[in-house]
Amino acid sequence: MHGAARGSAAISVGFFALSVFSFACGVLTLPFVVPRAAEFFYQAVPLAITHLFTLGWITAAIMGVMYRYVPALTRSPLRSRKLAWIQLGLYFTGASGMVMHFAIGIWPGLWLAAMVVVLSILMFAWNILPCLTDQFGRGVAETGMFLSICFLIAAALLGTLLGLDKSYDFLGGSLLTNLAAHVHLAAVGWVTLSICAVSYRMLPAFLLPAVNLPASAKWQLYALAAAVSGLAMALLLGSAIASMFAIAIALTMAWYVAIIMRMVGARRMPLNWTPMHAMAGLVSLAIALASGVALSFVGGDSVIGARLAPAYAVMGLLGFFSNFIIGMSYQLFPGIVARARTETGSPPATIAEISVAKPRLLVFATFNGGVLALAIGFMAGSVDLSLIGSLLVAFGGSVYAATTMWTLSYTVRRSIPRAAQESPLRILPG
Numbered sequence: 001m002h003g004a005a006r007g008s009a010a011i012s013v014g015f016f017a018l019s020v021f022s023f024a025c026g027v028l029t030l031p032f033v034v035p036r037a038a039e040f041f042y043q044a045v046p047l048a049i050t051h052l053f054t055l056g057w058i059t060a061a062i063m064g065v066m067y068r069y070v071p072a073l074t075r076s077p078l079r080s081r082k083l084a085w086i087q088l089g090l091y092f093t094g095a096s097g098m099v100m101h102f103a104i105g106i107w108p109g110l111w112l113a114a115m116v117v118v119l120s121i122l123m124f125a126w127n128i129l130p131c132l133t134d135q136f137g138r139g140v141a142e143t144g145m146f147l148s149i150c151f152l153i154a155a156a157l158l159g160t161l162l163g164l165d166k167s168y169d170f171l172g173g174s175l176l177t178n179l180a181a182h183v184h185l186a187a188v189g190w191v192t193l194s195i196c197a198v199s200y201r202m203l204p205a206f207l208l209p210a211v212n213l214p215a216s217a218k219w220q221l222y223a224l225a226a227a228v229s230g231l232a233m234a235l236l237l238g239s240a241i242a243s244m245f246a247i248a249i250a251l252t253m254a255w256y257v258a259i260i261m262r263m264v265g266a267r268r269m270p271l272n273w274t275p276m277h278a279m280a281g282l283v284s285l286a287i288a289l290a291s292g293v294a295l296s297f298v299g300g301d302s303v304i305g306a307r308l309a310p311a312y313a314v315m316g317l318l319g320f321f322s323n324f325i326i327g328m329s330y331q332l333f334p335g336i337v338a339r340a341r342t343e344t345g346s347p348p349a350t351i352a353e354i355s356v357a358k359p360r361l362l363v364f365a366t367f368n369g370g371v372l373a374l375a376i377g378f379m380a381g382s383v384d385l386s387l388i389g390s391l392l393v394a395f396g397g398s399v400y401a402a403t404t405m406w407t408l409s410y411t412v413r414r415s416i417p418r419a420a421q422e423s424p425l426r427i428l429p430g
Contacts, residue, residue: 008067009340011084013411015064016333018092020404022056023322027397031390034374037310038383046310048102053317054186055095055117059152061325062194063091066128066145068336073201074142076131084127090120111163118156125149140213144197144221151189151228158182173238176299181235187316188228188249195324196221196256199278203260206274206331207267217259224252246296250289257282273360277327280368284319287375288312311378318371318393326367326400330360333407340411353417354410356403367396 029049037046071078078084097113129149135142159182165171171178200217231245260282264275291312298305334351341349370392377386410417 008071008078008081008084009336009343010411011081011088012064012068012336013340013408014085014088015060015067016329016336017405017408018088019057019060019064019325020401020408022052022060022095024398024401024405026052026057027394027401030394031387034377034386034390035383038378038381038386040306044105045103048099050313050317051095051102052099053322054191055098058191058317058321058325060091060095061329062191062198063124065198065328065332066194068332069198069201070128070131070142070145073139074131074135076134079127079130083123087120087123087127090116090123094118094120107163107166111160111167114156114160114163118160121152121156125153137218140218140221141197141201143218144193144200147221147225148190148193148197151185151193151225154232155182155186155190158185173236177235177238177242181232184228184235184249185232187321189225189232191321192253193221193224193228195321196224198328199260199324202328202331203263203275203278206269206272207263208269209263209266210268211262211266213263214259216255220252220255220259223255224249227252243293243296246293250293253285253289257285272330273357273364274327274331276364277323277330280364281320281323281327284315284323284368284371288315288320291315291379307379307381311375314371314375314378319368319375323368326363329404330355333404337407337411344411346414347416349410349416354407356406359399359403363396363400365396366392367400370394370396 026049029052033045033049036043067078067084070076094113094116098110098117101107101109101113129146132142132146132149136146137143158178161171162178162182165178200213204213227245227248231242231249233239234242234245260278264271264279267275291308295305295308295312298308334355337354338349338351341347370389373389374386374393375389377383377389
């Protein structure tokens with residue numbers, strides 16, 4: 001790894017640990033939240049668990065990946081590794097404060113915690129964006145990550161304003177359309193754009209396709225950024241053309257799916273659990289896009305919209321986003337932990353020695369089966385089916401979290417796994 005990335009592995013592991021811990025808390029809490037979410041999605045506790053997933057699980061994981069790979073891709077050092085650690089502490093404080101104050105419905109505490117999150121995000125941007133600036137418009141992954149961080153800042157600022165509005169009532173427009181603008185800036189502009197950018201870089205390395213990434217991939221990122229910008233503006237202005245931008249987002253994501261499936265079809269490596277989770281994520285994406293477009297027509301305040309909204313969130317947050325993070329983590333997390341051990345002078349360990357592969361089929365089946373049952377239950381108005389789905393998600397998600405935290409723990413444990421100690425044929429990479 002290039003010297004620009006040296007020392008960043010432990011920072012990434014810190015964000016990964018926060019991410020996986022938040023995921024465990026989220027999936028284990030999910031069965032208790034389902035009955036409320038089935039009644040109406042805009043309630044304190046469903047909002048709390050949504051932010052537990054979006055801030056604690058998804059955003060922390062993406063930040064961890066960027067802290068490791070942006071300096072390596074761009075051959076540019078972070079401005080300050082010390083600042084990154086401070087940012088992690090502030091982010092944990094602010095995000096946990098937001099989740100807690102959402103759950104108990106205390107709005108001043110919510111927007112004060114949101115301000116801490118905004119500060120931490122600005123610190124993250126100050127550290128990462130200079131690495132990406134020179135590569136913007138050149139590298140596909142670098143361009144997508146630069147744009148996604150801009151959307152993260154916009155989503156964080158609008159979310160803070162929405163929190164302040166609860167206390168001071170100064171925003172005009174509809175509550176639900178303002179909320180939808182924030183959701184799409186975060187979910188599509190930040191997370192989806194990041195996933196597209198990272199997968200364009202990472203999946204070819206895992207699949208070794210016989211075809212190159214097409215030049216159109218960069219234009220897909222530009223089109224997605226333009227569509228989500230238009231949708232957010234239309235929602236904030238209460239414009240009737242919001243549905244047109246929702247359709248545009250669906251078309252740009254269909255473009256993305258076509259690019260990814262072309263690489264999967266031309267792969268020279270056998271499918272493992274990383275592309276399997278990616279493909280499950282693409283199926284969930286298709287369902288989420290259909291739900292989102294339908295929701296843009298019927299509105300979240302209708303009876304149908306009240307059922308579609310939680311199903312849309314489930315297929316997006318758990319089906320699409322979480323599948324990609326779980327799949328990528330199988331490849332990325334052990335390698336970063338091994339690198340962190342090298343940086344701290346701990347005895348070296350191979351990726352296989354600190355990975356737990358046996359439960360991956362169980363995780364894949366129970367997690368994805370649960371996500372599908374949960375979403376169908378919400379759309380059908382069946383609390384029982386949604387509850388069964390949430391229990392499956394909780395089971396599969398907790399198994400994943402436990403095995404992943406075991407892997408991450410080897411960042412601070414100087415020992416190596418017992419199986420490695422007992423192997424007479426152990427070979428370490430040179």
